[in-house]
Amino acid sequence: MKEKLVLVGNGMAGVRTLEELLKIEPDLYDITVFGSEPHGNYNRILLSPVLAGEKEIGDIMLNDENWYQENNIKLHTGKEVVEIDRRNRKVIAEDGTTASYNRLLLATGSNSVLIPIPGNDLKGVVTFRNIHDVTTILEIANKKKQALVIGGGLLGLEAAYALKQQGMFVTVVHLMDSLMERQLDPEASSMLRETLENRGIQFLMETATEALLGEDEVWGARFKGGLEIAADLVVMAVGIRPNIALAQKARIHCDRGIVVNDTMQTYDGRIYAVGECVQHRDQVYGLVAPLFEQAKVCANHLAQLGFAQYRGSLTFSKLKVTGVDLFSTGDFMGDDTTESIVMKDVDRGIYKKIVLKNNRIHGAVMFGDTVDGSWYYQMLRDQTDISGFRGQLLYGQSHLGDSGHGGANTAADMADDVEVCGCNGVCKKDIVNAITSKGLFTLDDVRDHTKASSSCGSCTGLVEQILSFTLGGDYSEAPTAKPLCKCTDYTHEEIRQTIQRQKLTGIRSVMDYLEYRSPDGCHICRPAINYYLMSSWPGEVVDDPRSRYINERAHANIQKDGTFSVIPRIWGGLVTPAELRAIADAADKFNVSTVKITGGQRIGLYGLKKNELPAVWSDLNQSGMPSGYAYGKSLRTVKTCVGEEWCRFGTQDSTSMGVRLEKLTWGSWMPHKFKMAVSGCPRNCAEATIKDFGVVAVESGWELHIGGNGGVRVRPTELLCKVKTDQEVVEHCCAFIQLYREDAYYLERTAPWIERVGMVKIRQQLIEDGGNRKALSDRFLSSQKFAQKDPWAERTGDAGFETHEFFPLEVKVSHE
Amino acid sequence: MSDWIEISSVDEIPPLGARVVHAEEMEIALFRTANDEIYAVRDRCPHKEGPLSQGIVHGKRVTCPLHNLVLELSDGKAVPPDEGCALVYPIKVEESRVWIKLQGVASKIKGSK
Numbered sequence A: 001m002k003e004k005l006v007l008v009g010n011g012m013a014g015v016r017t018l019e020e021l022l023k024i025e026p027d028l029y030d031i032t033v034f035g036s037e038p039h040g041n042y043n044r045i046l047l048s049p050v051l052a053g054e055k056e057i058g059d060i061m062l063n064d065e066n067w068y069q070e071n072n073i074k075l076h077t078g079k080e081v082v083e084i085d086r087r088n089r090k091v092i093a094e095d096g097t098t099a100s101y102n103r104l105l106l107a108t109g110s111n112s113v114l115i116p117i118p119g120n121d122l123k124g125v126v127t128f129r130n131i132h133d134v135t136t137i138l139e140i141a142n143k144k145k146q147a148l149v150i151g152g153g154l155l156g157l158e159a160a161y162a163l164k165q166q167g168m169f170v171t172v173v174h175l176m177d178s179l180m181e182r183q184l185d186p187e188a189s190s191m192l193r194e195t196l197e198n199r200g201i202q203f204l205m206e207t208a209t210e211a212l213l214g215e216d217e218v219w220g221a222r223f224k225g226g227l228e229i230a231a232d233l234v235v236m237a238v239g240i241r242p243n244i245a246l247a248q249k250a251r252i253h254c255d256r257g258i259v260v261n262d263t264m265q266t267y268d269g270r271i272y273a274v275g276e277c278v279q280h281r282d283q284v285y286g287l288v289a290p291l292f293e294q295a296k297v298c299a300n301h302l303a304q305l306g307f308a309q310y311r312g313s314l315t316f317s318k319l320k321v322t323g324v325d326l327f328s329t330g331d332f333m334g335d336d337t338t339e340s341i342v343m344k345d346v347d348r349g350i351y352k353k354i355v356l357k358n359n360r361i362h363g364a365v366m367f368g369d370t371v372d373g374s375w376y377y378q379m380l381r382d383q384t385d386i387s388g389f390r391g392q393l394l395y396g397q398s399h400l401g402d403s404g405h406g407g408a409n410t411a412a413d414m415a416d417d418v419e420v421c422g423c424n425g426v427c428k429k430d431i432v433n434a435i436t437s438k439g440l441f442t443l444d445d446v447r448d449h450t451k452a453s454s455s456c457g458s459c460t461g462l463v464e465q466i467l468s469f470t471l472g473g474d475y476s477e478a479p480t481a482k483p484l485c486k487c488t489d490y491t492h493e494e495i496r497q498t499i500q501r502q503k504l505t506g507i508r509s510v511m512d513y514l515e516y517r518s519p520d521g522c523h524i525c526r527p528a529i530n531y532y533l534m535s536s537w538p539g540e541v542v543d544d545p546r547s548r549y550i551n552e553r554a555h556a557n558i559q560k561d562g563t564f565s566v567i568p569r570i571w572g573g574l575v576t577p578a579e580l581r582a583i584a585d586a587a588d589k590f591n592v593s594t595v596k597i598t599g600g601q602r603i604g605l606y607g608l609k610k611n612e613l614p615a616v617w618s619d620l621n622q623s624g625m626p627s628g629y630a631y632g633k634s635l636r637t638v639k640t641c642v643g644e645e646w647c648r649f650g651t652q653d654s655t656s657m658g659v660r661l662e663k664l665t666w667g668s669w670m671p672h673k674f675k676m677a678v679s680g681c682p683r684n685c686a687e688a689t690i691k692d693f694g695v696v697a698v699e700s701g702w703e704l705h706i707g708g709n710g711g712v713r714v715r716p717t718e719l720l721c722k723v724k725t726d727q728e729v730v731e732h733c734c735a736f737i738q739l740y741r742e743d744a745y746y747l748e749r750t751a752p753w754i755e756r757v758g759m760v761k762i763r764q765q766l767i768e769d770g771g772n773r774k775a776l777s778d779r780f781l782s783s784q785k786f787a788q789k790d791p792w793a794e795r796t797g798d799a800g801f802e803t804h805e806f807f808p809l810e811v812k813v814s815h816e
Numbered sequence B: 001m002s003d004w005i006e007i008s009s010v011d012e013i014p015p016l017g018a019r020v021v022h023a024e025e026m027e028i029a030l031f032r033t034a035n036d037e038i039y040a041v042r043d044r045c046p047h048k049e050g051p052l053s054q055g056i057v058h059g060k061r062v063t064c065p066l067h068n069l070v071l072e073l074s075d076g077k078a079v080p081p082d083e084g085c086a087l088v089y090p091i092k093v094e095e096s097r098v099w100i101k102l103q104g105v106a107s108k109i110k111g112s113k
Helices: A012-024 A044-051 A064-071 A131-143 A154-165 A186-198 A245-249 A288-302 A374-381 A387-395 A430-438 A444-448 A460-471 A492-501 A508-513 A525-536 A550-554 A575-590 A609-620 A654-665 A726-743 A751-759 A759-768 A770-787 B107-113
Strands: A005-008 A029-034 A062-063 A075-076 A082-087 A090-095 A099-100 A103-106 A111-113 A126-127 A146-150 A167-173 A202-203 A209-214 A218-223 A228-230 A233-235 A240-242 A258-260 A271-272 A276-279 A316-317 A326-330 A339-344 A352-357 A360-367 A420-421 A565-567 A592-599 A602-606 A636-642 A674-679 A693-700 A701-705 A718-723 B005-009 B017-023 B028-031 B038-042 B056-058 B061-063 B071-073 B091-093 B097-101
Touching: A005 A012, A005 A082, A005 A099, A012 A029, A012 A062, A012 A288, A012 A592, A044 A131, A044 A154, A103 A288, A126 A131, A131 A154, A131 A209, A146 A154, A146 A228, A154 A167, A154 A233, A186 A202, A186 A326, A186 A352, A186 A360, A186 A550, A202 A360, A202 B097, A209 A636, A228 A751, A258 A271, A271 A288, A339 A387, A352 A387, A360 A374, A374 A460, A387 A751, A420 A460, A430 A444, A430 A460, A444 A460, A492 A508, A492 A525, A508 A525, A525 B056, A565 A609, A575 A602, A575 A609, A592 B097, A602 A609, A636 A654, A654 A674, A654 A693, A654 A726, A654 A770, A674 A726, A693 A726, A701 A726, A718 A726, A726 A751, A726 A759, A726 A770, A759 A770, B005 B017, B028 B097, B038 B091
Parallel strands: A005 A029, A005 A103, A029 A075, A103 A271, A126 A233, A146 A167, A146 A233, A167 A202, A258 A276, A636 A674, A674 A693
Antiparallel strands: A082 A090, A090 A099, A111 A240, A209 A218, A218 A228, A316 A326, A326 A360, A339 A352, A352 A360, A565 A602, A592 A602, A693 A701, A701 A718, B005 B097, B017 B028, B028 B038, B056 B061, B061 B071, B091 B097
């Protein structure tokens, strides 16, 4: 017999927990759900747009009754559970329906606070919490004119805006002296008030409501001090309070909410709780992102995996009022220990304030222009060191220039048919439709369903904006420490540390040690683990070809038609006539359809069949050309100019330096591809300042630059230092590569890596600590002893390595 | 039944890897999982015809090398939310020899194209 799981509360948090559970363990429980509302699960955060007439109720349903049926879940709608019989492990609904449980999940949400004043029970006095409230308000709004909203917080202002849209005269009364005082600083708050006043909403600030007036229906309100105004609809939006009545009655420990531990368990070990009814580490959450994080953890324990932990959430706020952009996150007020950067443009109605602490974002509040909200939020979460671009911070991410989406950087004013994701051809309306029709909440959801931002990722910020614009501020974000992939909850860093501390040397042992939940990982984690093993234990770990992406496994780049390309190494861009002849001969011999000079000063042969590769390599090897690693997460090219040997401006021998660096560093496996360039003078013809490691010759020596990128997001390098001798160039180069290999995450280019860890750390390790630099360089050179074997040579000839990779099985099919 | 064709031994296919079989002018990918189960799938991803044999094998699934579509080896279906289905062939393993059944399947391909 299956165990029984009962969910009380058919809302977003509870049902999300079930969805997460079904993903991991679809058949573990017989599930029963009780909901007090007569609907399936709907998207509560979209009630404001429904009230404003911008959406229909049908648009915001998340799980209809079919979903419950398909998953064999017994659904009781319109039945409020009134008692938990913990001794006999069953719940009892008000109509007498009972259900017994082995495990119980409470997701009773929260109730709107009703202010205890005379008249709060009159007809026309409502809260703003569920579909029933919305239909009641809409009925009154159709007939009456005067609306009073009590409460100038997020919910109150959204309600006020929606009622204004419905054609009512709206007054908002607020107890404090500024609106949304918990989410905005006084500056942004007063700008918000001005904007809303311009839209015809009136405000009564620092005013307490004393009584609501009327016999049966409300007709007015009286405030402290005696002022009275007319009102035939009163919306109370002064806050929400966790709904803990049921839990309290069952004597489950509650404080402000139902108290849970890091595994979402209440004080009764069989009873879990998630959502707004919960109090975790003294915090109560009312936004969707934390609830979803809780749901994930809870599902992990219900599925008896038992390793996920909820450690609390960081949230941000955004108002769902069309045309009003505001955003806040973290500690945006600041104190003695913080610094603030502020920009204010009164005429354009723009205000931005970023609070910094130790060169990291501590909080942010923005009004009028919030496109970079998600960027700041991400850097706050990741604790990114911003010292490198502090000067550009307020101007936003678009200042740094992405490619692939026509330079657009604001989702709100994009037309529906504008392409957002240039890699996969996804338009804004495709994303918006997927979010609303499929009930998506996270970036990963959108990537899975639409493919937007799943390739090069340069439009990630835009997609996040569309998410937050479509759902208001309430979309879920992955927690700070992103797991490596869906197979594990451990992060890149944790996996690498485990490999090194436990001295693990095989992928299988890593997966066993970390209690992997999939049998042998996936295409995301296996290559990463393989890399961490190879880079942690050079010479000891045996490479696993089955955990390599095809390009690295076959040592050639797969093309869209399944053929491969071959690019031999051309040291520093220098080539001899004999080598050119050998390439031309190979092209003739194998009928190569396209021969192209690549962007990195090399020559590529395209359209080769896989079984031809060993023979082509053998021919090229015979003329002295090894693999160019144009397919690998490793050194690609070292681009050079002709330098002082020929150029009248040249100050150093840049070609020789390029060849020397390439000979030293080829063959090393790295987190991602790695490009270098050496320019012979500051005119920089080799474009060294957009490379991972760029060298620019000056009269007195060499400038060393790091962290450049010319791809998706153009990013110039940062100057690491100036050195005098060739030997110093070599040592810095090797040390930098080794630091990158040891510290960056798999598939992280040097540019985002440096942005993540900060130039300060890199300078400390490479410049200030000369001994450390020498040690890094030595470690690199020692690992090169094992790495520098031409993979082409290993795979050609009779005793070829991995020959099965290249040759198909031949089968005779006889037709009798 | 006479329409089973012997194609290889299990050992010729690397664990968590694949080999390509040319048969009846078609390319079929022969996969071997970690616990030595063998599956045969037409070597064309339903998305953009990527060669599935070149993908990374994990569990009873393969990831297409071109755009990372993940397919079930047992029935060829894409893992949701992706859609699509690759053709699969019946396989049997007897005394470490792998047999495939092509008849009927081949005509299905012609019919579908």
